[in-house]
Amino acid sequence: MDVGRLRALLELARGGTMAAAAEALFLTPSAISQQIAQLEDEAGVKLTERIGRRVRLTAAGNALVRHAERVMAVLDEARSELAELRHEIAGE
Amino acid sequence: MDVGRLRALLELARGGTMAAAAEALFLTPSAISQQIAQLEDEAGVKLTERIGRRVRLTAAGNALVRHAERVMAVLDEARSELAELRHEIAGE
DNA sequence: TAAAAATACTCCATAGGTATTTTAT
DNA sequence: ATAAAATACCTATGGAGTATTTTTA
Numbered sequence: 001m002d003v004g005r006l007r008a009l010l011e012l013a014r015g016g017t018m019a020a021a022a023e024a025l026f027l028t029p030s031a032i033s034q035q036i037a038q039l040e041d042e043a044g045v046k047l048t049e050r051i052g053r054r055v056r057l058t059a060a061g062n063a064l065v066r067h068a069e070r071v072m073a074v075l076d077e078a079r080s081e082l083a084e085l086r087h088e089i090a091g092e
Numbered sequence: 093m094d095v096g097r098l099r100a101l102l103e104l105a106r107g108g109t110m111a112a113a114a115e116a117l118f119l120t121p122s123a124i125s126q127q128i129a130q131l132e133d134e135a136g137v138k139l140t141e142r143i144g145r146r147v148r149l150t151a152a153g154n155a156l157v158r159h160a161e162r163v164m165a166v167l168d169e170a171r172s173e174l175a176e177l178r179h180e181i182a183g184e
Numbered sequence: 185t186a187a188a189a190a191t192a193c194t195c196c197a198t199a200g201g202t203a204t205t206t207t208a209t
Numbered sequence: 210a211t212a213a214a215a216t217a218c219c220t221a222t223g224g225a226g227t228a229t230t231t232t233t234a
Binding site for chain 2: 001002003043044045059060063064067068070071074075077078079081082083085086089
């Protein structure tokens with residue numbers, strides 16, 4: 001359940017191809033493919049299915065996407081709050 | 093904002109010493125110390141302060157703990173849901 | 185046959201361990 | 210003098226890249 005891998009899944013959901021996800025994350029399609037495979041390994045369920053040349057998420061994949069979005073939101077909040085605290089400290 | 097590092101922070105908050113956190117995570121105190129240092133580096137704020145032989149969290153540290161707890165909760169939910177989906181599939 | 189994904193293999197970065205030094209009681 | 214944390218250094222694992230093979234439109 002690594003954050004980097006969840007991010008890969010999110011980008012894959014967004015773009016629909018390994019190549020698009022790779023570009024968005026400044027990685028190669030190979031790296032994305034491996035990260036998704038690792039997530040599927042941890043999850044013990046298929047998260048994706050190849051539908052022709054594209055990749056479609058399974059029900060489990062979509063479920064995980066929803067959780068991943070929440071994780072990212074919480075991390076964003078954390079970063080924001082830390083940034084505020086950082087500036088408070090700097091300003092006194 | 094790696095999940096492993098956030099877990100280290102949580103255990104440090106819980107136990108109050110690097111040693112206790114290390115034991116809880118089956119790591120060495122050195123590893124915990126490094127993970128906390130890395131978190132502080134990312135955050136740009138001190139998260140801990142040595143108070144004698146123990147370690148106490150700063151305000152920023154406590155703030156991050158709250159976010160980390162939420163992250164862990166979301167990940168737990170994700171794992172639960174995936175487990176359910178896995179069993180559904182196995183059962184049909 | 186072209187375009188994308190998956191796989192095999194290699195290399196390097198980094199996470200963690202051991203050993204040591206520093207800090208505090 | 211003891212107990213804990215921090216630091217330095219080393220090694221092994223894993224993540225990403227390149228090259229290749231497989232799949233499908």
